[in-house]
Amino acid sequence: MPNVTVCRNQGGSAHFLKVPAVAGARLSAEIDAVRLSDVHYGGGEFDLALRVLDANGRELAANDDNSLHLQDSLVSLKLPADLPGDSVFIEVSPSVPGGIGVAYCLHIGSFSRPLAAYSSGGPSGKPLAVKLLGDPLGDVDQTIPVPETVGTFPFSSDGPSPLFLRSSPFPNVLEDAAAAETRVAVLPAAANGLLDKPGDVDTFRLSVKKGDRLRVRVYAATLGSSLDPAIRIRPVAADGTPGPIEIEADDADPMLVDREIFGPNFRSRGGLKDVFDPSFVWEPKADGDYLLEVRDMSGFGGPTGVYRVEIETPPDRVYVQLATGGNSDWVEATRYMGLAVPLGNRWTVNVNLPQGQGNSYRGGLQIVAEGLPPGVKLVSPPVPPGQSRWPVQLVADASAKPGGAAISFAVQATDPGKKIESGCQQWVPFINHSGGDAWRAVRTDRPIMAVTDSAPIAIDLVPPTIPLVRGGELAIPVKLTRRAGYDEPVEFQVEFVPQGVSLSPSEVIPSGATEATLRITAEQNAALGSGPLFIRATTLPQGSGELGCGRVMVSSEIIAITVADSFVELASQPESIRRGAKGQFPFVVTHKTPFEGQATAKLLGLPKGVSLIEPLPVITKESKEIVFTIEATDEALLGAVSGIGCELMLKAAGQEIRQRAGNGTLRIDPRL
Incomplete structure (x- = not known):
């Protein structure tokens, strides 16, 4: 028989197809179902089985799963010499009874089917x-x-x-x-x-x-x-x-x-x-x-x-992979990892940098892009050694034309004497709902980017002129530019910070406003040095926050944040105070990062019934000790309280810096 393809929809019951047959000839049948799947809602709706029956109902061949196509069945047989009549029947049925209807293609013919x-x-x-x-x-x-x-x-x-x-x-x-x-x-x-x-x-x-x-x-x-x-x-x-x-x-x-x-x-x-x-x-x-x-x-x-x-010998190889998050693998919502760049604006995503097996290169990297359309450029700072995730930004200037392009990312060694293999790799599972296992996943090495119509907003950060210190907080001004006539609220969120710097929750710039403040904090063990930071902004209130559809999104430029050692280190001995009395709580000051001027100090973590007495102490670069005066009332609970620290505030280069330091213990004693 000639080779033919039959496209049907399997609704849960068996389908039978009568096909011409000749004794001694080869008959092959192969089904595409899982390989066509784009959703997965149940346990086996795409898992179809094949049987070949002669005119008397005798089973000549059958297959459910196989090593070549897994759940997609195939049969290939030499028809027996005692074949009754001039036809056979091919049965297509679900491996698991029930389920929703699914599309399939059945290929039938005399074609060879090596395994x-x-x-x-x-x-x-x-x-x-x-x-x-x-x-x-x-x-x-x-x-x-x-x-x-x-x-x-x-x-x-x-x-x-x-x-x-x-x-x-x-x-x-x-x-x-x-x-x-x-x-x-x-x-x-x-x-x-x-x-x-x-x-x-x-x-x-x-x-x-x-x-x-x-x-x-x-x-x-x-x-x-x-x-x-x-x-x-x-x-x-x-x-x-x-x-x-x-x-x-x-x-x-x-x-x-x-x-x-x-x-x-x-x-x-x-x-x-x-x-x-x-x-x-x-x-x-x-x-x-x-x-x-x-x-x-x-x-x-x-x-x-x-x-x-x-x-x-394993090659030195590092891949680039768009970083996914949330439910992007469940619902195929790639907006937050997708590459839609409004005309005259910026869009930034994070990428993972997984290493090939046996990779021995441990130096710095530079991310590059191929296939960008005219008017679009890639901005990404050099990747320091040891980083496995990094931001990449696409900028579409005024000369860019709306449209799409298939692009690719790769990395190069910052050491010109080193050569590494690289490329983009993305596996996309077809699940399309929350939960379940993908029947099929597709690999691509060329993500699609698009230049879209201009956005009604642009978001900018004012780069700090001073470092963020360990245990400290830094305020970064946020500037929102609105298109004339656009007055809706806008949400922004930090999407990448240096290691050890805390991500702040999303904030909303209300209608009519064009300024906000981004506050970031560094942990006591934050990595020292400079690293990138950027924020994304999205229009409100229309659309889906989870999926991104119905919203316009842009990002700020990627700015550099420098994390420095704390200005001072504070140490204290356990102190005590009696109810109804005044006392002192001293800290020994160890200077770590020089600063000019003076920092005001505030005691944090005092229990109920214990209060500070002003004036509060200040710290200068000559300070060796600071002393707080405190007072306890009868409301103070007896016993020891730990976790008492200080918040320091100073101004440098016109910006306010806050740092927390110290970890003291105060014991409350009864009146004499």
Whole structure:
């Protein structure tokens, strides 16, 4: 029969299709349902099963799940010689009864349907001889071109969906099935094999040096193999026998970061097969020969149980990934991580900078963008070592034209002598409601940005001219520019601050107002040095605060905040006071950051019934001690009170700075 595709909607009951058939011919059927899904509301609405029945109702083939497409079923069979009549029936039914109706495409024809290829990849840019496995009419030898680009690539024959293979910049090593072990002559290399019998274990012998850094990454289930592979490495002892296991691995890390898959924390990893394939960095403990063993954790093996183990020195690699938050992975609401830039304005997002497995580069980075349209520029300060999240800003000037563009982010080493690999990576799970697991996740390396119509607002920060000190507070003026006639309230929120600086809650600039104050505080252990800060502003009251739809959003410029050590450090001994008496509470002053002028001091944390007596002390750069006078009444509760500290306030460069210091204890005693 000719190859055809039938598109239907599965409403919860079985569908039957009558198709012409010839005894001895090949019949293939393959369904797309999960691979078309864009929502997930229940437990199995996209999970459809296939059966092939003859005219008498005899089941000729059936499939629910498979290693190639997971929940999307496929069957391919050689029709029997005793086939009654000239047709068969294909049944499409939900694996789990009930559920909502879902769309599916059923591909039917005589097309070949190999389930695996051996070997599973080859050297980049060279022809590769493979054996296509699993077709009902028998295995087929074929030579295919391997692309120059390194990575996973699709190979299609005449079927509706491809097999996936690897393009690698190093040679292939094929298992010698007749030998106890296969020698890997040189590294890097890719070891390829087939575990086709129950209990089968393949062994490769390789020579290494102590301290070599080698990334060992398995490709089996990732490419659609039926294996659940496990790997172990052991040295060869002096007498030639296998030594103790040095490293052993089964599945990937559940978060898949060891396979360099990064994205929102979508549950079940969106049905990604990579979770079954281990990957690790190995540093041999000794010079000499080692044995690398590959086995199937199920113990079954099978005729399509192919695997590929790529062994290479891990490259220095850092990715860029748009940082998600809130329910963005549940409801596919990407407004807060999206790249919509109003004309003549700014929009800023945070990006994560996850490292590739085995990355050894620890220096500074510079984020760059490719594909920006005319009139749009990227602003992002250099990323210091150790930072895993950083702001990037897109600015659309007056010359920009409304429209969209596919762009990409990457990082470069700030050290010109260092080269690192980079690129943008984003996994988007299709869930589209709160809760549940994604049936499908899609990877993209090119986010979409757009220049939109101009916004009715612009938001600016007045950069501080003084540092924020540890334990201190700094006030930053906020300036709002309104388009003529726009008088609605505007909300603003801090979205990035240096490490150890506290994010303040969102604030609303009321109708008609154009100024506000942003107050930020630094913890006592905040990291010293300069770091970026920006705020976002959004129009009110229309639209959704959670999803962002119906609102116009802009951001301030990215300003630098310097965190310095505290001006002073205050220390005190436990003090006591009696009810009805006056007393003193002294602090010893240790200067840490010089300042001019004087700072006023206020005592904080006094219990009920204990009050300060003015005048309050002041601190100058010569102060060695400050003393507070306090008085206790009969309302004061007897006993010790801890956590008594000071708030210092000084002005520098026209700005007000507050710092908290000290941690004292006061005991309340009864009257004599």
